[in-house]
Amino acid sequence: MFHKEGYKIMIVTAILLIAINVLSYSLINTYWIKFAILIVTILLFLLVLQFFRNPKRATAINKETVVSPVDGKVVVIEEVHEKEYFKDKRLQVSIFMSPINVHVTRHPVGGKVKFSKYHPGKFLVAWHPKSSEENERTTVVVENEVTGEILYRQIAGAMAKRIVNYAKEGDEVVQGSDSGFIKFGSRVDVFMPLGTPLNVELNQKVKGGVTVIGKIQD
Incomplete structure (x- = not known):
C-alpha cells in the first residue's frame, strides 16, 4: 500500500x-x-x-501511552526549554528518519488537536542543533484527559522539501492514525512532561504507531 x-x-x-x-x-x-x-x-x-510505502500498523490504543509518530532512530533524549507553545521545560525525544524509512507521520496520542502551525524555514540537515527552530517545520499539540498536552514537531531535513500536515485545530484524532507525511529524509521531535517514564533509549530503532516511547503516570 x-x-x-x-x-x-x-x-x-x-x-x-x-x-x-x-x-x-x-x-x-x-x-x-x-x-x-x-x-x-x-x-x-x-x-x-x-x-512512499504506507504499511498498515496495529496501534494498541492506550490513553496513558505516547507512541512513536514515525519510523526511525532515537537520536535525542533530553530536557529542553520548549519555546513555541509550552514556554517551559519538557522532555524531548527526537526520531531521525533516513530516506529508506517509512515517512508517514502518525498521531502519538489520541484526543483533541489544540494547536497546529506551519513554519517556513531553512533546510539544515535534520540532526543540526538549530534545525528544530530554523528549518521548515510544523508543530502540533494533541490533548486528552490522561496524557495532557503532547507536542510533536515535523522537521524538514536537507533533502526534505515539503512537509504535509493533516492535523487541524479542533479535530478529534485517534492514536496511531495518519497525521501527515515528510518527503525525503527528516526528523520528528516529541515533547512530554518532565519525569515521563521512557520505554526507549538513544540509537534505538522505533516503528511509527507501534513503539511506545513513554507512559504518562497519574
Whole structure:
C-alpha cells in the first residue's frame, strides 16, 4: 500500500523513466548500454515506490501511552526549554528518519488537536542543533484527559522539501492514525512532561504507531 502523497510523484516518475527508455532504444545501438539504462531506471522507480510505502500498523490504543509518530532512530533524549507553545521545560525525544524509512507521520496520542502551525524555514540537515527552530517545520499539540498536552514537531531535513500536515485545530484524532507525511529524509521531535517514564533509549530503532516511547503516570 502506498501513501496518497506519493501518487503524483510515482506517476510522473514512471512517465519520465519510460520516456528515457524509449529514447535509449531509439537512439542507442549498443545493446548493453540500453539494458543498463533499463536496469537503472527500474531501480530508481523501486526506490521511489519504497519511499512512499504506507504499511498498515496495529496501534494498541492506550490513553496513558505516547507512541512513536514515525519510523526511525532515537537520536535525542533530553530536557529542553520548549519555546513555541509550552514556554517551559519538557522532555524531548527526537526520531531521525533516513530516506529508506517509512515517512508517514502518525498521531502519538489520541484526543483533541489544540494547536497546529506551519513554519517556513531553512533546510539544515535534520540532526543540526538549530534545525528544530530554523528549518521548515510544523508543530502540533494533541490533548486528552490522561496524557495532557503532547507536542510533536515535523522537521524538514536537507533533502526534505515539503512537509504535509493533516492535523487541524479542533479535530478529534485517534492514536496511531495518519497525521501527515515528510518527503525525503527528516526528523520528528516529541515533547512530554518532565519525569515521563521512557520505554526507549538513544540509537534505538522505533516503528511509527507501534513503539511506545513513554507512559504518562497519574
